[in-house]
Amino acid sequence: MKRPEKIVILGSTGSIGQSTLTVVRESAGKFEVVGLAAGRASDELQRQIDEFKPQVVAVRSNDAYDRLVRLNRSKPHAPRMMHGQEGLERLAALPGAAKIVNALSGGAGIRPSLSALNAGKSLLLANKEALVAAGEIIMKSAKANKTTILPVDSEHSAIFQCLRGESKKSVRKLYITASGGPFLNRKTTKGITAQMALRHPKWKMGPKVTVDSATLMNKGLEVIEAMWLFDVPLERIRVLVHPECVIHSMVEFCDGVTIAQLSAADMKIPIRYALNYPHRAAVENVQAPDFAGIGKLTFFEPDLRRFPCLELARAAADEKGLLPAMLSAADEVAVEAFLKGRIGFGSIPLVIEYVLDKGRASGAAKEKVTLEAVLAADSEARSMAREYIKRQ
Ligand code: MG
Numbered sequence: 001m002k003r004p005e006k007i008v009i010l011g012s013t014g015s016i017g018q019s020t021l022t023v024v025r026e027s028a029g030k031f032e033v034v035g036l037a038a039g040r041a042s043d044e045l046q047r048q049i050d051e052f053k054p055q056v057v058a059v060r061s062n063d064a065y066d067r068l069v070r071l072n073r074s075k076p077h078a079p080r081m082m083h084g085q086e087g088l089e090r091l092a093a094l095p096g097a098a099k100i101v102n103a104l105s106g107g108a109g110i111r112p113s114l115s116a117l118n119a120g121k122s123l124l125l126a127n128k129e130a131l132v133a134a135g136e137i138i139m140k141s142a143k144a145n146k147t148t149i150l151p152v153d154s155e156h157s158a159i160f161q162c163l164r165g166e167s168k169k170s171v172r173k174l175y176i177t178a179s180g181g182p183f184l185n186r187k188t189t190k191g192i193t194a195q196m197a198l199r200h201p202k203w204k205m206g207p208k209v210t211v212d213s214a215t216l217m218n219k220g221l222e223v224i225e226a227m228w229l230f231d232v233p234l235e236r237i238r239v240l241v242h243p244e245c246v247i248h249s250m251v252e253f254c255d256g257v258t259i260a261q262l263s264a265a266d267m268k269i270p271i272r273y274a275l276n277y278p279h280r281a282a283v284e285n286v287q288a289p290d291f292a293g294i295g296k297l298t299f300f301e302p303d304l305r306r307f308p309c310l311e312l313a314r315a316a317a318d319e320k321g322l323l324p325a326m327l328s329a330a331d332e333v334a335v336e337a338f339l340k341g342r343i344g345f346g347s348i349p350l351v352i353e354y355v356l357d358k359g360r361a362s363g364a365a366k367e368k369v370t371l372e373a374v375l376a377a378d379s380e381a382r383s384m385a386r387e388y389i390k391r392q
């Protein structure tokens with residue numbers, strides 16, 4: 001048997017992190033988890049450490065680090081322990097690891113993504129915010145280091161699969177499908193609570209991406225993500241609402257042929273694909289779509305009036321510079337405030353619009369995109385968003 005492939009999982013206690021570990025478990029020794037990173041030293045993280053015995057573990061804060069050290073003091077397989085942003089970046093570049101799964105949520109994923117690519121690792125990217133904020137830098141780094149970015153987002157995994165063996169020149173259009181989220185047929189955003197927004201009809205995901213799905217900001221971020229990953233101009237990327245969630249995205253080619261990827265709505269599928277690429281893993285008991293049972297597939301245009309976030313994202317990507325970084329950071333703050341009950345659902349796009357307008361006024365769209373500039377724009381956008389929220 002071949003030696004196991006060494007992988008690191010950043011964000012191991014989140015939804016994608018846990019699904020990745022499920023895929024590792026089912027793959028009978030094909031992968032070895034050598035590094036884990038999580039926000040807190042939670043019981044879940046400790047269970048993962050005890051089961052997978054990674055060499056290195058990183059947590060966010062000093063306090064979490066102290067707890068981690070305490071919990072592992074007497075363990076025979078105690079990992080090396082790290083904390084903070086530096087811990088994440090070192091873990092992303094861990095010598096010996098071949099694949100880095102970046103399943104962090106939000107802007108925290110930017111620097112670890114670059115760290116992995118600069119160390120020549122394959123980056124399995126579930127963190128879309130990194131590409132939204134710093135797509136230009138990330139794609140340049142992947143190219144310079146001759147390494148690959150394998151998308152873990154289901155739509156991008158679908159497009160990646162549709163594009164296999166195709167020439168870039170023959171791509172005419174990308175279709176990103178959207179379930180439409182829990183409020184697809186709701187007339188007004190008034191009265192929507194966090195609890196309601198967290199109940200996604202099709203996908204089981206973390207809180208940030210679930211709320212983003214409800215506002216359709218998730219699709220906006222995914223359009224920008226696709227633009228960078230597949231080098232396709234914004235105007236040739238379309239969003240299509242497809243409530244059955246069977247087609248995960250499609251590519252239209254220059255000869256009028258469209259190729260789609262169909263599977264169950266299960267994040268383990270794109271994770272498994274990225275981990276095993278360029279091969280396909282044979283999995284028992286995997287649920288494939290039952291077409292006769294599904295009966296019909298429907299599609300329609302998104303309602304931009306009710307879901308303004310999609311247009312905000314497109315506009316920021318079109319104007320370029322640091323605006324996408326500001327969009328992403330503002331959204332993160334707005335979603336957090338909504339989840340804590342500080343602002344209503346309908347205020348999420350207002351926070352983002354306020355921050356983007358301030359960014360436009362200060363010339364952020366014209367600014368050169370460097371890592372320092374992106375990180376500065378990110379933190380500036382966060383304080384602008386907080387200041388707006390405080391006034392509500
Ligand atoms: Mg997605």
